[in-house]
Amino acid sequence: MKALSLLVSLTAFLISGYYFVSDFTYPLDSNQIIYMSLLLVLMLICVIGILINIPLILSERRKMKVLLYNKMTHKSIKTKKFQFGLETS
Numbered sequence: 001m002k003a004l005s006l007l008v009s010l011t012a013f014l015i016s017g018y019y020f021v022s023d024f025t026y027p028l029d030s031n032q033i034i035y036m037s038l039l040l041v042l043m044l045i046c047v048i049g050i051l052i053n054i055p056l057i058l059s060e061r062r063k064m065k066v067l068l069y070n071k072m073t074h075k076s077i078k079t080k081k082f083q084f085g086l087e088t089s
């Protein structure tokens with residue numbers, strides 16, 4: 001869910017940035033000023049969403065690496081104990 005939220009934030013940021021750049025003119029009309037300010041607000045909301053989700057995803061990856069490392073370590077230890085048990089009996 002966190003990855004989906006990050007993906008949506010990135011997509012919305014890129015789309016709103018595209019429209020902001022493509023429609024950027026010197027604002028003479030109040031409608032243009034409102035439109036540009038709304039695009040900027042949307043882009044700022046997307047940046048906040050990205051900044052919130054990136055550390056959460058990175059911490060989940062670290063936990064997964066530790067979990068996989070612990071599982072692999074325990075399997076190798078069990079295998080060695082089993083092999084030594086056969087040799088001594």
